[in-house]
Amino acid sequence: MGMTMSQKILAAHAGLASVEAGQLIEARLDLVLGNDITAPVAIREFGRIGVEAVFDRKKIALVPDHFTPNKDIKSAEQCKMMRDFAHRMDIENYFEIGEMGIEHALIPERGLVLPGELVIGADSHTCTYGAAGAFSTGVGSTDMAAAMASGTAWFKVPAAIRVTLEGEMRGWTSGKDLILHLIGLIGVDGALYRSLEFAGPGVATLSMDERFTIANMAIEAGAKNGIFPVDEKTRAWAASVSSRPYTAVEPDADAVYERELRIDLSALTPTVAFPHLPSNTKSIGAAEKLRVDQVVIGSCTNGRIEDLRVAASILRGRRVAKGMRCIVFPATQEIYLAALREGLVEDLVKAGAVVSTPTCGPCLGGHMGILAKGERAIATTNRNFVGRMGHTESEVYLASPAVAAASALAGRLADPEEIMKAPGHGAFTKASTAAGTAAGTATAEREKA
Numbered sequence: 001m002g003m004t005m006s007q008k009i010l011a012a013h014a015g016l017a018s019v020e021a022g023q024l025i026e027a028r029l030d031l032v033l034g035n036d037i038t039a040p041v042a043i044r045e046f047g048r049i050g051v052e053a054v055f056d057r058k059k060i061a062l063v064p065d066h067f068t069p070n071k072d073i074k075s076a077e078q079c080k081m082m083r084d085f086a087h088r089m090d091i092e093n094y095f096e097i098g099e100m101g102i103e104h105a106l107i108p109e110r111g112l113v114l115p116g117e118l119v120i121g122a123d124s125h126t127c128t129y130g131a132a133g134a135f136s137t138g139v140g141s142t143d144m145a146a147a148m149a150s151g152t153a154w155f156k157v158p159a160a161i162r163v164t165l166e167g168e169m170r171g172w173t174s175g176k177d178l179i180l181h182l183i184g185l186i187g188v189d190g191a192l193y194r195s196l197e198f199a200g201p202g203v204a205t206l207s208m209d210e211r212f213t214i215a216n217m218a219i220e221a222g223a224k225n226g227i228f229p230v231d232e233k234t235r236a237w238a239a240s241v242s243s244r245p246y247t248a249v250e251p252d253a254d255a256v257y258e259r260e261l262r263i264d265l266s267a268l269t270p271t272v273a274f275p276h277l278p279s280n281t282k283s284i285g286a287a288e289k290l291r292v293d294q295v296v297i298g299s300c301t302n303g304r305i306e307d308l309r310v311a312a313s314i315l316r317g318r319r320v321a322k323g324m325r326c327i328v329f330p331a332t333q334e335i336y337l338a339a340l341r342e343g344l345v346e347d348l349v350k351a352g353a354v355v356s357t358p359t360c361g362p363c364l365g366g367h368m369g370i371l372a373k374g375e376r377a378i379a380t381t382n383r384n385f386v387g388r389m390g391h392t393e394s395e396v397y398l399a400s401p402a403v404a405a406a407s408a409l410a411g412r413l414a415d416p417e418e419i420m421k422a423p424g425h426g427a428f429t430k431a432s433t434a435a436g437t438a439a440g441t442a443t444a445e446r447e448k449a
Contacts, residue, residue, distance in 0.1 A: 002252025004160040005227050006195040009135040009249055013118045014155075021159035021256070029059065031112055032147045033121030035103055035360075036064040040081045042122055045145035054089050055151030061093040061112055062086050063103040066360040071367040101332025101358040104128040104216060104300035109332055111242025115230045116249055120144070120153055125300055125382065127218045130227035131211035133234055133248055137225045158224040160195040161186075162257040165202025167266035172416040174310070175210025176302055176380065176400035179217045180271040182263065184281030192222035194258065197251065202265045203228060208237045209306040216301045217382050220278040270415065272378075273398035276386045284403060284415045294377040295320075295408040296389075297401050298329025298356075299363045302380035305338050307401040312344040314405035314416055315351035321411030326353040327369050333358060353408070365389045371396075378407045 003011065003018060011019040013027035034042055039062055046054075054060055062082050067075035086094035093112060100106060104125050113119050115133035119126065122144040129136035139153065147153050163182065183190075196218045198211075206214070211228050218226025228234070230248035238246060270284040297303075297311050308330060320326045328348050330336040336358065339345050345355050362369030363381040371377055371390030376397065379389065384396035397413065406416040 001256060002254035004195060004197055004251045004255045004257070005133070005229065005249050006135050006160060006197065006225060007157060007255075008251070009116055009118055010155060010157055012116070012247070019157045021157055023157045024154065025157060026152050026154050027118055028152050029120060029147055030117040031059055031061060031107070031119040032144060033061045033063070033103060033107065033119065033123065033126060034082070034141075034144050035062075035066055035123055036068060036075065036079050036082055037066045038122035038141045038144065039085075040078050041141035042144040042148065043081055043085045045142050046148055049145065049149050051149045054091065054148045057090050058092045059151065060089075060091050060148055061095075061103075061107060062091060063095050063100055063106060064097070065100060065102050065358065066364065067366050068100070068359055069097060069357065071361070099333060101335070102300045102303060102329075102360055105212075105303060105331035105335065108132060108212065109241065109334055111244065114238050114242060114244060114246035115234060116247040120147060124219045125216050127223065127225045128212055128216040128300060130215040130218065130225050131208065132238065133228060133230035135225055135227065138219065156193070158193055158195045159258045160197050160255070161191050162260045163196055163198050164200035164260060164262045165198060165206075165265055166200055166262060167202055167264045168205040169265045169268055172270050172400070172402040173265075173268045174400045174402065175206060175213040177268050177271045178210075178263070178265065179214045180273050180278065180281050180398060181268055182261070183217065183221045183278045184271070184273070185261070186221055188220060188277055188279045189222040191218070193224050194222075196221065196223045196226040197257070198226070198228045199251070200262075202263070204231060204233070205265065207306060208233055209304040212304065213301055217278070220382060270400060270403050272403060272413065273384055275384055275395040275397065278382070278384060278398060284413075287413055289412045289414065290376060291412050292324070292378050292407055293375040294325040294327070294369065294371065295404050296327050296329070296362050296369055296377060296379040296381060297404050298327070298331060299360065299379070299381040300331060301382045302401050303329050303331030303335065303358070305335050307380065308335070308339045308344050308348075309342070311401045311405040312347040314402060314419060315353065315409065316347045318351055318409050320352040320408045324352070324408055324411055325369075326351075326408040327362065328353050328355045329359060329362070330355070331358055362389060378404050378413060380404050
């Protein structure tokens with residue numbers, strides 16, 4: 001019986017010739033990740049285990065990103081515990097303020113995860129790294145503690161759902177619209193403890209930034225992980241972030257899938273998830289044009305450079321609606337710098353947005369953008385549960401950077417196509433985003449030289 005991509009990675013790390021869905025295995029880990037909310041719990045549990053050192057100081061990453069810069073005394077104490085542990089254990093990949101970023105954008109950027117690797121993190125959106133052809137999944141803090149001590153973890157091998165992508169997205173649709181469409185199609189438990197494995201000719205049309213967005217939200221469909229095949233774009237990305245060797249895997253021709261879904265990318269339109277579930281989706285054309293109080297562009301889902309380029313292309317030369325709060329969070333310091341070099345930060349600020357240091361703050365209702373009772377926000381984040389970004393009587397609408405930026409200008413939920421037809425806007429295409437990517441890469445290479 002053939003294996004899926006996820007099963008092949010798990011088998012290799014368990015030292016087995018093959019595995020099958022439902023099998024319990026113990027597998028060695030390539031990276032163990034924690035943040036300032038989850039790592040302190042793991043550190044306390046690690047102390048109870050009684051070991052004196054972590055299994056490998058190079059294979060643990062600690063990132064203070066949720067309540068940082070520290071918003072209060074409690075968050076400062078949490079970060080201090082993590083900082084002290086990192087120094088005591090001589091952990092190589094501890095990222096302090098000034099060099100940090102939102103963990104799920106920072107880890108790939110630093111080349112700490114590559115195709116074929118196995119990663120766990122005490123954060124549910126650790127599934128992000130499947131975009132790079134890795135098996136990555138979230139775990140609890142006690143599992144993180146045991147992993148830091150042993151370098152291994154127990155897994156129940158997931159069954160898989162194959163998502164075959166065909167065609168190419170048009171206009172303002174993006175990876176965020178694809179994953180919202182998929183979650184709306186199958187529901188928040190439609191892939192419960194399954195591996196969402198993406199395939200088909202449409203994969204090649206997706207940028208790496210879009211793949212990271214899609215894999216990031218696999219958990220919102222209940223999936224254990226999401227994973228993409230390794231192609232030319234993946235290999236080019238891997239070469240740009242690391243010189244480490246890696247082993248890419250492909251699914252066997254006779255791999256077993258519980259279900260197969262086919263999505264025509266050309267048929268997708270900008271999609272919005274209404275409160276209070278990511279599965280409560282509507283196309284922008286069918287969505288009520290509700291008044292909005294706040295727009296948030298950023299997070300581990302949509303805070304990458306392509307996301308900022310899209311937002312800036314819509315906001316450039318315009319002003320956000322009077323009374324609108326538009327908050328932009330580049331996902332890492334490097335992304336922030338790239339946005340500065342390209343003039344995106346200036347475009348955003350002139351439009352009336354505020355640009356923040358990298359942080360998860362508003363996404364989880366932590367700080368830097370809390371909602372009051374009765375307020376509505378359009379956010380490029382990943383969850384819109386009751387009280388997710390503030391008061392339990394506030395509302396969060398999940399959308400792409402394009403929809404979020406258009407809505408910031410209109411003061412209501414808006415179709416980017418509608419906004420861009422207004423006078424004073426030039427044409428925007430994915431080709432222009434690709435050109436911006438090439439220009440940013442060239443600038444970075446010149447600076448390295």
